[in-house]
Amino acid sequence: MGGFLIKGREILGDDSVFSKKELDSIAGSLKGTEGIYLTDFNVQVLAEDVAYSPIGEEVHSPKLTYHPYGKGCGIYLSHFTYSVENSRFLLELLLKAAGKEEAKAQLGDNIYCEAAYFPCSGKAVAVNNSDRPQHLKITLGGAVKEVDLEPCGSCMIEI
Numbered sequence: 001m002g003g004f005l006i007k008g009r010e011i012l013g014d015d016s017v018f019s020k021k022e023l024d025s026i027a028g029s030l031k032g033t034e035g036i037y038l039t040d041f042n043v044q045v046l047a048e049d050v051a052y053s054p055i056g057e058e059v060h061s062p063k064l065t066y067h068p069y070g071k072g073c074g075i076y077l078s079h080f081t082y083s084v085e086n087s088r089f090l091l092e093l094l095l096k097a098a099g100k101e102e103a104k105a106q107l108g109d110n111i112y113c114e115a116a117y118f119p120c121s122g123k124a125v126a127v128n129n130s131d132r133p134q135h136l137k138i139t140l141g142g143a144v145k146e147v148d149l150e151p152c153g154s155c156m157i158e159i
Contacts, residue, residue: 023047023064029086031079032061043067066096073097084111108138113149117141117159124157 023046032049047064065076075097080086088111095103108115112130117123117140128134128149137146141159149155 029079029081029083030063030077032063033078034061036061036076036078038062038065040067071099087111105139108136110134110136115140115157119159122159124159125154126157127154128152 030047032051038045043062044066045060045062045064046066047062049061049063051059051061053059061078062076063078065074067074073096075093077090077093080090088107091107092104095101106115106117108126112132112134113126113128113136115124115126115136115138118125119141122141124138124140124145126136126138126147126149128136128151131151133151134149135146136149137144139145140157143159145157145159147155147157
């Protein structure tokens with residue numbers, strides 16, 4: 001099943017840039033900007049605001065768009081409010097734009113943690129950036145590792 005086309009714009013679906021769950025988690029914190037309109041129907045609108053004009057017409061304001069072209073892509077983000085969740089989403093958005101989606105596995109599954117891998121030494125370090133114990137599952141050097149981290153703690157991981 002592909003995405004749904006509305007006036008030539010792919011809204012969501014199996015071919016979308018991000019999953020519906022990922023978009024739902026970020027879309028609520030984004031705000032559309034009035035006066036911003038699409039100029040190319042090949043742009044994927046991933047999140048938008050819908051308002052009504054004084055005469056009852058729907059007015060769509062894009063909040064997040066993605067437009068692949070050549071070897072790259074253009075991304076429009078109307079607004080950004082800092083939060084741990086939004087920061088992770090922004091990082092994943094930048095990885096997607098750079099064509100480095102495979103690096104997402106190296107981020108791990110916990111937004112409150114981070115890791116750095118040092119391939120020459122066969123070691124990595126994992127850091128818990130929160131004040132609560134965290135569990136991190138991460139893929140480094142092709143190996144899946146899981147660690148439990150104390151609040152604001154870190155540990156070395158043998159790969």
